[in-house]
Amino acid sequence: DAGVTQSPTHLIKTRGQQVTLRCSPKSGHDTVSWYQQALGQGPQFIFQYYEEEERQRGNFPDRFSGHQFPNYSSELNVNALLLGDSALYLCASSYRRAGARGGTQHFGDGTRLSIL
Amino acid sequence: GEDVEQSLFLSVREGDSSVINCTYTDSSSTYLYWYKQEPGAGLQLLTYIFSNMDMKQDQRLTVLLNKKDKHLSLRIADTQTGDSAIYFCAPAFYGGATNKLIFGTGTLLAVQP
Numbered sequence: 001d002a003g004v005t006q007s008p009t010h011l012i013k014t015r016g017q018q019v020t021l022r023c024s025p026k027s028g029h030d031t032v033s034w035y036q037q038a039l040g041q042g043p044q045f046i047f048q049y050y051e052e053e054e055r056q057r058g059n060f061p062d063r064f065s066g067h068q069f070p071n072y073s074s075e076l077n078v079n080a081l082l083l084g085d086s087a088l089y090l091c092a093s094s095y096r097r098a099g100a101r102g103g104t105q106h107f108g109d110g111t112r113l114s115i116l
Numbered sequence: 117g118e119d120v121e122q123s124l125f126l127s128v129r130e131g132d133s134s135v136i137n138c139t140y141t142d143s144s145s146t147y148l149y150w151y152k153q154e155p156g157a158g159l160q161l162l163t164y165i166f167s168n169m170d171m172k173q174d175q176r177l178t179v180l181l182n183k184k185d186k187h188l189s190l191r192i193a194d195t196q197t198g199d200s201a202i203y204f205c206a207p208a209f210y211g212g213a214t215n216k217l218i219f220g221t222g223t224l225l226a227v228q229p
Contacts, residue, residue: 004158031214042120042204042219043159056211090158096214104149105208105217107159 002027004093004108012114013081021076021111025093032074033105034066035090043090049074050096078113086115118142118209120220127226134192136223138205143186145207149217150179150190153202162190162203192225200227 005024013019025032031050035043045058049068068074072093078085088110094103119141128134140148146167151159165172165179165188172179178191188205202224206217 033214033216035217035219040221042221043217045216045218048214048216050214055214056216058216092159092217094214103214104147104161104164106161107151109158 004029004091004106006089006091006108006111008111009109010112010114012116014116015081015083017081018077018079019081019113021078021089021091021113023074023076023091023093023108025072025074025091026106029093029095029103029106030072031094031096031103032068032072033092033094034074034076035092036060037088037090037110039087046076081115083115086113088112118207118218120205120207120218122203122205122220122223124221125224125226127228128195129228130195130197132195134195134199134225134227136190136192136203136205136225138188138190138220140186140188140205140207140218142207142209142218143183145209147208147215148179148181148188149206149208150177151204151206153204153222155201159204195225195227197227197229200225 033048034046037043047057063079090110092105092107094105149164150162176193202222204222208215
């Protein structure tokens, strides 16, 4: 039973470029959340997708956008990259239909994004 | 607002018990989670407690919840060197059909042999 998988594992970009990160949820899960973890900090919630729609969003600018596909996988896109976007980007999946309050989130190993 | 605070560092000797504490500001969360992060890795779910419970035991792990004081703790019995990692408490907040997790800065647990 595959867990949450993310690709790529590492990525190096320069300021101003655009990046796309990918996430495949754990088998049986239907909801994907994205988090940004800067060095030495806890993860910060970016946004969450369920039924191919963005359902909640944290305090991140519009440069951060996403998408969820019919197979529940998801992409995180970041435009006009800044040095401060350097971080570990974590994807978490859960099973919404587990209950009205949503299911337990399981995390992937993340994509380490470095901006030069 | 939704804030979570944890002490930054805890050092214990192998075989002792570890207690990691967490305080949070918003009491509307239904579930409160504990995650473990080893260097260079993602987050591993350890356990969770439902907000109407005071205590939950799961093998070597015991979670205590004081909802009145908005205080959560994780006790690890018989701490081993393999328990060395960063531990995050994360209350879940419902909205938009599912829930989001709010994390503190985490507690680095160092286990001395």
